[in-house]
Amino acid sequence: ENLKHARDMVLKAAKGSTDSKKPDIIVLPECFNSPYGHVHFPTYAENIGFTPGKPYNVAETTSESVKMLSAVAKETGTWLVGGSIPERDATDNNVYNTCTVYNPQGELVATHRKVHLFDIDIPGKIKFKESETLTGGKSMNVFDTGKVGLGICYDVRFPELGMIAARKGCHILIYPGAFNTTTGPLHWELLQRARAVDNQVFVSMCSPARDMSAGYHAWGHSMVVDPMGRILNEAGEGEEIIYATIDPEVMKETRAGIPVTTQRRFDVYEDVSKNATVQ
Numbered sequence: 001e002n003l004k005h006a007r008d009m010v011l012k013a014a015k016g017s018t019d020s021k022k023p024d025i026i027v028l029p030e031c032f033n034s035p036y037g038h039v040h041f042p043t044y045a046e047n048i049g050f051t052p053g054k055p056y057n058v059a060e061t062t063s064e065s066v067k068m069l070s071a072v073a074k075e076t077g078t079w080l081v082g083g084s085i086p087e088r089d090a091t092d093n094n095v096y097n098t099c100t101v102y103n104p105q106g107e108l109v110a111t112h113r114k115v116h117l118f119d120i121d122i123p124g125k126i127k128f129k130e131s132e133t134l135t136g137g138k139s140m141n142v143f144d145t146g147k148v149g150l151g152i153c154y155d156v157r158f159p160e161l162g163m164i165a166a167r168k169g170c171h172i173l174i175y176p177g178a179f180n181t182t183t184g185p186l187h188w189e190l191l192q193r194a195r196a197v198d199n200q201v202f203v204s205m206c207s208p209a210r211d212m213s214a215g216y217h218a219w220g221h222s223m224v225v226d227p228m229g230r231i232l233n234e235a236g237e238g239e240e241i242i243y244a245t246i247d248p249e250v251m252k253e254t255r256a257g258i259p260v261t262t263q264r265r266f267d268v269y270e271d272v273s274k275n276a277t278v279q
């Protein structure tokens, strides 16, 4: 049911809105094929078996989610950031929270396993422990359609990931995410605008809609922020498709006007991106 719904939403998004042309890239939310909760991840986990740099044959995968996402990317001729799904690695049997990315030909071109697991405990408000059943990813990942850096939800709280991707040439940071009704109102917008202004890049987070009958109450409010920190578009808490135009000129103007990208003092502090490997 979730796969069918996600497919229908991608098909709908691909048509564009009345005032926007057909999109080049579509983004789905975190954990779109499974309820969001550590007890559910092993049940819903699928084997993907992707190795960066090696050929990948979608026809041979057992992952129903990968098959659907690949097919709909091809059918719509758009890049597709397929939110995230629980992934079981056949070699180590660990379960990861994994984002898969497809080009307009439907080829799986990149994956990102959530690096920072969402383990928090705010007494009386929210306790969540992804590490009960998930393992954290061990790599930073980008893909190339104007170079996009990938993270998943809690990853946005760790500025190094976005900063290194930006210094490696990414102009857009995309984080499928699912903040909640405790941290969402305080930090969801703030973190995206912070990452955007720090790095002078576009930032977008895509959330599931809020479902008060579910075990986890997602914040919603998917948004796109420009390199000046302006919110280009924002959804409400319900199910919604939003569109935004990524204008490279805005990034150039931002960097020319406020030239922090060329004013860094690596004689005073270290450039942590220098030795970082990004896949």
Ligand SMILES: NC(=O)CCC(=O)C(=O)O
Binding pocket: 030, 118, 152, 153, 154, 155, 157, 177, 178, 179, 180, 183, 184, 187
């Ligand atoms: N799915 C997540 O990683 C949630 C992160 C979150 O809500 C936060 O406050 O951080």
